[in-house]
Amino acid sequence: MSAILAAALALPLSATAHAGAIDRTDDKLSAGEVLKPNESVKSENGQYRLIQQAQGNLVLYGPGNTALWGSPTSGATAYATMQREGNLVIYNTSNQPLWGTNTAGHPGAYLKVQNDGNLVIYSASNEFLWSRHAYVGSLPSGHTLKTGQWVQSKNGEYKLLMQKEGNLVLYNRANKALWTTPTADRPGAYAAMQKEGNLVIYSAQNAGVWTTKTAGNAGAYLAVQNQGNVVIYSKDNKPLWSAK
CATH class of the missing domain: 2.90.10.10 (Bulb-type lectin domain)
Known part of the structure; x- marks a missing residue:
């Protein structure tokens, strides 16, 4: 992608x-x-x-x-x-x-x-x-978050942001970080909701550095919910993974 x-x-x-x-x-x-x-x-x-x-x-x-x-x-x-x-x-x-x-x-x-x-x-x-900067509610299958792009909850209270240093971070409205991927020190990294079901963080050189290990679920998507949960759902809306 x-x-x-x-x-x-x-x-x-x-x-x-x-x-x-x-x-x-x-x-x-x-x-x-x-x-x-x-x-x-x-x-x-x-x-x-x-x-x-x-x-x-x-x-x-x-x-x-x-x-x-x-x-x-x-x-x-x-x-x-x-x-x-x-x-x-x-x-x-x-x-x-x-x-x-x-x-x-x-x-x-x-x-x-x-x-x-x-x-x-x-x-x-x-x-x-x-x-072009943001998705509302979910990141669909096959879509990508580049540096500075985000997914926000439908109520606007939470934002999952792809940061310039390489981390994917969930913030609340007060700009407090609630969750992050362990992918810092990788400027230009991006997040891809792959068509086979994995959410993957890639380096700027297109090397995979972190994944949710949810492959085998074609059409899965990522949701940022109004309660602040980050969840990957199958295409028939069954939860596969959530941010801890």
Whole structure:
């Protein structure tokens, strides 16, 4: 997963990456709207641009054409759609889903490219559901937390943060650390909720340094609960592991 995302962010960052891109007229991708290859949505201030690239990945560019975020979907012609049930999904030309934000269950949700460079999905009632920095409630199977990204509980009381020194740390609202992985002194490390069921901390060199040892449970996901529990559940919601 990390290698795919790294490839997504390694695309050309010059102005030629934007050549021929068609901008939408606002800063949102509303429910039911589609971004085809070379179509884009820009922030109101014009400094940030989300482009569905011909190479297959959805990429957010900032000032100086710097890639800030990219979906792990390079290598195949694809399109992005803000589905009416609330998911942002990238499909290939055979209409097979390649990646999604796991935000279904919120009809009318929309994606916004903000003036501060954040990429956010809001519900129809403007409730925060997902951003390029954060997940709400859970880290889905196949998704990754890079440095500075986190999963927060739905009530906003707890945050599981991937820190720059390499630890994955659970904080409460008072910013008190409640739990941590023993993975410090590894700058650039990241956490991956692998498709086979393991949560793994990798070093910046892609070496596994810590795991929950929950492999063999395809589709498992990590949850940060309103009570402050960090739990890995199977795809049928059976608990497999919890932070001690």
